[in-house]
Amino acid sequence: MELSCFSYQVRANVGHLVLNRPAALNTMSPTFWRELEAVLGELHRHSAGVRALVLSSTGKHFSAGMALETFGAGIAMDDSAAAGRANIVDELLDMQQVFNQLEALRLPVICAIQGGCIGGALDMAAACDIRWCTADAFFCIQEINIGMVADLGSLQRLPKLMSHSLLRELAYTGRRLPAAKALASGLVSEVFDTQEQMLEAALACAAEIAGKPPVAIAGSKRALNYARDHSVRDSLEQMALLQAGFWQTDNLKLAIGARKGEAAQFEDLRPIQRFAER
Numbered sequence: 001m002e003l004s005c006f007s008y009q010v011r012a013n014v015g016h017l018v019l020n021r022p023a024a025l026n027t028m029s030p031t032f033w034r035e036l037e038a039v040l041g042e043l044h045r046h047s048a049g050v051r052a053l054v055l056s057s058t059g060k061h062f063s064a065g066m067a068l069e070t071f072g073a074g075i076a077m078d079d080s081a082a083a084g085r086a087n088i089v090d091e092l093l094d095m096q097q098v099f100n101q102l103e104a105l106r107l108p109v110i111c112a113i114q115g116g117c118i119g120g121a122l123d124m125a126a127a128c129d130i131r132w133c134t135a136d137a138f139f140c141i142q143e144i145n146i147g148m149v150a151d152l153g154s155l156q157r158l159p160k161l162m163s164h165s166l167l168r169e170l171a172y173t174g175r176r177l178p179a180a181k182a183l184a185s186g187l188v189s190e191v192f193d194t195q196e197q198m199l200e201a202a203l204a205c206a207a208e209i210a211g212k213p214p215v216a217i218a219g220s221k222r223a224l225n226y227a228r229d230h231s232v233r234d235s236l237e238q239m240a241l242l243q244a245g246f247w248q249t250d251n252l253k254l255a256i257g258a259r260k261g262e263a264a265q266f267e268d269l270r271p272i273q274r275f276a277e278r
Helices: 031-046 068-074 082-104 120-126 142-146 155-161 164-175 179-185 197-211 212-229 232-246 249-259
Strands: 006-011 016-018 050-059 109-113 116-118 128-136 136-141 176-178 190-192
Touching: 006 031, 006 120, 016 120, 016 197, 031 068, 050 197, 082 120, 109 120, 109 197, 116 120, 120 136, 120 155, 120 249, 128 179, 128 197, 136 179, 142 164, 155 164, 179 190, 190 197
Parallel strands: 016 050, 050 109, 109 128, 116 136, 128 190
Antiparallel strands: 006 016, 136 176
16 A cells, blocks of 8 residues: 555554654545545554554654644635535545544554654544554644634543543633643653653563454453543443454463463464445
């Protein structure tokens, strides 16, 4: 797949997707959205041995958020009539679905953030499984500063990750949240001195995850996502059903053997074929 906003490589069952427009502060252009949707869709359906994904960036900032041209070329925000405003609903749902794909991937995503993580970039980071950042990182719900309501996931996902009081402060003021405070609030789980140290650790963590049974990792992610949005009782019932579907005795034997130093070759997830493609 040819990409212009990203670079992508796979090594030893770990995928590494890199925002690659540092001169443009890795802003989210219409091409960004098309490429990210295509990469994530391919990963979900045909992981080809990819068992964990690291999402990182280049340059001084992780991403400055939505590119201005996206509002003109990508989103037709026509508020001149009810019919135009009605279309905004479906256009936003379409964009939201791209970040929903990150959350729904059958493999974990580690987001490695340096510098600014602004606006839409924070929406994207919130949809990832694990967030790490550098000491110079900061997070900003930028939309309020340009007269908008954040609409791609921050206001919906962040309440499950951090203090409501702090989140409301950020959402209403557009202030920057520095790395140390992001760590204390639970938005990120680790802060590194340099981007190099962070990437090394992220890739090592992804490799560790890749060494576990993919079907058990996929089941764990599905259970965690469900539990976040449902009661304990409902989540336990879902867990019983999940375990019945994901249980694999061979994986148990291989995992126990691996703890004794034996080599473990776990089966990859099988490709998903769309009904329309059959």
